[in-house]
Amino acid sequence: MDRANKIIKNSDYQKYLDELQKIEKNRKFCRHNLSHFLDVARIALIINLKTNAQINAEHIYAAALLHDIGRAKADVYEPSHAAVSAKLSEKILRDCCFFESEINYILDAIINHGDENFNNVKNLSGILYMADKLSRPCYMCDMKEPCFWSLDNKNLELKI
Ligand SMILES: [Fe+2]
Ligand SMILES: [Fe+2]
Numbered sequence: 114m115d116r117a118n119k120i121i122k123n124s125d126y127q128k129y130l131d132e133l134q135k136i137e138k139n140r141k142f143c144r145h146n147l148s149h150f151l152d153v154a155r156i157a158l159i160i161n162l163k164t165n166a167q168i169n170a171e172h173i174y175a176a177a178l179l180h181d182i183g184r185a186k187a188d189v190y191e192p193s194h195a196a197v198s199a200k201l202s203e204k205i206l207r208d209c210c211f212f213e214s215e216i217n218y219i220l221d222a223i224i225n226h227g228d229e230n231f232n233n234v235k236n237l238s239g240i241l242y243m244a245d246k247l248s249r250p251c252y253m254c255d256m257k258e259p260c261f262w263s264l265d266n267k268n269l270e271l272k273i
Contacts, residue, residue, distance in 0.1 A: 117174035119209035126178070126205050132185035142256050143249050145181040153177040157244035159273060166235045172215065175206060176222040176241045199223040247273050 120126055130147060137144045154177035161168050183197025199220045206216045218237060225231050225238035226245055233239065251257055251267040260267070 114171060114174065116209050116211060117171050117178065120175060120178050120205060123205050123209060125201070125208070126182070129182040129185040129201060133182070136185065142260060143254075145184050149181070149248060150178045152248040153180065153241070153244045156247050156273060157240045160240050160243055164235055164240075166240060168237050168240060172219055172222075172237055173240065175209075175211065175219050176226075176237055177244065179205065179219070180223045180226045180241060180245065193227065195224050195227050 133145055137146070143149070154174050157173045157177055158170060160166070161170075161173060179202040180198055181194065182201050183194040183199070186197050186201070202220060202223055203216060206219060211219065222237040222241045226241045228238075228242065231239040231242040232246075233243070246266060247268060249262075249268055251260070251262070252269050252271070254260070257267065
């Protein structure tokens with residue numbers, strides 16, 4: 114887990130987390146903070162074990178920790194926060210000693226994390242997609258009604 118720990122301590126990463134916290138200070142819908150990133154990482158680890166997908170835990174942590182950091186750049190949301198997150202993550206992953214082949218694999222998962230075509234797919238993109246969706250406690254959320262998630266996507270009961 115050395116390199117996952119390097120991400121947590123990376124100065125760019127910490128700067129984006131701070132920016133996100135400021136941007137989302139008054140956000141009523143789900144926030145994108147370290148707590149969300151760790152929830153996603155740990156749910157992804159559970160899915161990894163349950164499905165015997167055998168994905169490297171450090172790759173899971175890297176993708177989960179970084180998948181939404183693009184939301185810190187609220188003014189550059191196009192084409193999507195996933196693409197912006199991938200763009201910002203590339204330097205962080207390189208600075209944290211990931212190899213080029215690993216970087217491309219992790220960036221793909223970050224880019225794909227909102228793409229429902231990856232639901233139930235047994236690779237890093239699929240596991241990140243599912244963990245991200247499962248991480249939200251819609252059953253206890255005051256914003257359940259105005260939330261744009263479809264009824265099918267909302268977690269109306271504990272699933273994992
Ligand atoms: Fe996202
Ligand atoms: Fe997310």
